[in-house]
Amino acid sequence: MAADGTVAADGFAPRLLRWFDASGRHDLPWQHPRSPYRVWVSEIMLQQTQVRVVVPYFERWMQALPTLRDLAAAEPDAVIALWAGLGYYARARNLHKAAQLCMERHGGELPRDIEALAALPGIGRSTAGAILAQAHGLRHAILDGNVKRTLARFHGVRGWPGTRAVELELWRLAEGHLPQARMADYTQAIMDFGATLCTRQNPACVLCPLQDDCVARREGLVAELPTPKPGKALPQRGTLMLVVLDGAGRLLLRRRPPSGVWAGMWSLPEAEDADAAHALLARHAEVDFDAVETLPTIEHGFSHYRLRITPLLWRNARPLEQRIAEDADARWAAADARAAIGFPAPVRRLLDGLDRTA
DNA sequence: AAGCCGGGGCC
DNA sequence: GGCCCAGGCTT
Numbered sequence: 001m002a003a004d005g006t007v008a009a010d011g012f013a014p015r016l017l018r019w020f021d022a023s024g025r026h027d028l029p030w031q032h033p034r035s036p037y038r039v040w041v042s043e044i045m046l047q048q049t050q051v052r053v054v055v056p057y058f059e060r061w062m063q064a065l066p067t068l069r070d071l072a073a074a075e076p077d078a079v080i081a082l083w084a085g086l087g088y089y090a091r092a093r094n095l096h097k098a099a100q101l102c103m104e105r106h107g108g109e110l111p112r113d114i115e116a117l118a119a120l121p122g123i124g125r126s127t128a129g130a131i132l133a134q135a136h137g138l139r140h141a142i143l144d145g146n147v148k149r150t151l152a153r154f155h156g157v158r159g160w161p162g163t164r165a166v167e168l169e170l171w172r173l174a175e176g177h178l179p180q181a182r183m184a185d186y187t188q189a190i191m192d193f194g195a196t197l198c199t200r201q202n203p204a205c206v207l208c209p210l211q212d213d214c215v216a217r218r219e220g221l222v223a224e225l226p227t228p229k230p231g232k233a234l235p236q237r238g239t240l241m242l243v244v245l246d247g248a249g250r251l252l253l254r255r256r257p258p259s260g261v262w263a264g265m266w267s268l269p270e271a272e273d274a275d276a277a278h279a280l281l282a283r284h285a286e287v288d289f290d291a292v293e294t295l296p297t298i299e300h301g302f303s304h305y306r307l308r309i310t311p312l313l314w315r316n317a318r319p320l321e322q323r324i325a326e327d328a329d330a331r332w333a334a335a336d337a338r339a340a341i342g343f344p345a346p347v348r349r350l351l352d353g354l355d356r357t358a
Numbered sequence: 359a360a361g362c363c364g365g366g367g368c369c
Numbered sequence: 370g371g372c373c374c375a376g377g378c379t380t
């Protein structure tokens with residue numbers, strides 16, 4: 001690294017770009033065309049989600065909402081339905097909100113100013129940099145998981161990147177490597193490099209264009225870097241999910257609370273115990289509570305806790321239509337209507353299993 | 359700094 | 370079964 005703190009002279013970016021030209025990914029759907037809106041949606045989908053998973057969601061999204069204006073005008077439930085299965089649903093709500101803010105404040109386009117861009121909901125420093133670099137070729141760094149891993153190894157940076165000091169060091173290094181040209185390709189290159197060559201496990205060091213100058217390679221630390229997050233045991237929680245069908249096969253649904261897990265999404269009614277289940281059921285239908293059928297429990301893991309779902313099934317319930325009419329957060333949905341609703345993944349699995357056995 | 363927020367891939 | 374991932378927001 002040069003005395004002024006820059007590291008461009010070491011050939012990091014040129015070697016990465018040569019590798020990208022030969023071995024990078026050039027056929028991802030958001031690269032053709034590489035418009036600001038498409039890059040933005042792809043970057044949000046790719047937060048904590050791998051390329052292979054994102055591609056079909058991205059294609060479906062662009063079919064339904066091809067422009068920022070279309071997104072801004074869409075119904076919230078339609079946006080969630082396009083997202084259902086991807087997880088982190090705040091990303092979808094933030095996309096929607098940000099599109100509307102762009103219509104109001106930025107003439108219907110994403111701002112080119114990084115401060116204004118990062119001020120939009122769901123767009124932080126790294127995602128703002130990725131959008132500006134890829135959509136406009138502007139000289140901004142990114143620091144996602146791939147870049148953190150690559151830089152931690154190349155420079156031998158120790159310590160978990162979740163700590164402030166390590167993260168600041170990695171940002172400094174990332175900015176020091178930026179090339180003067182080809183910013184869009186460079187940004188795609190360093191992400192591809194981390195995703196396909198400098199992988200977390202079994203990185204292809206023998207093929208690496210940076211191996212001669214890689215500190216981790218030289219010091220035998222490749223498997224130790226980046227330093228993993230200190231571990232902790234996940235708490236276990238449980239819930240009852242009520243599967244209530246009326247004589248016509250319609251299913252009782254309730255909207256989730258506006259905050260917390262699966263916020264605002266349609267799901268099955270939930271209760272903590274049998275008494276609460278009974279009370280909840282009585283508010284929506286006449287049904288023989290003792291005629292309950294048990295379904296297999298479903299285990300669902302979150303990043304911060306584990307959830308054991310116990311489904312309870314009643315058939316031939318008689319809906320209390322008056323109560324439903326008064327309750328905007330409850331509905332009886334027929335099978336064909338259910339298909340178009342975006343359910344949380346374990347609920348979708350449960351309902352699909354129900355349809356197969358019913 | 360730590361917790362919250364999903365889901366899936368992978369060993 | 371545990372860990373991690375093309376992060377950002379809230380407290």
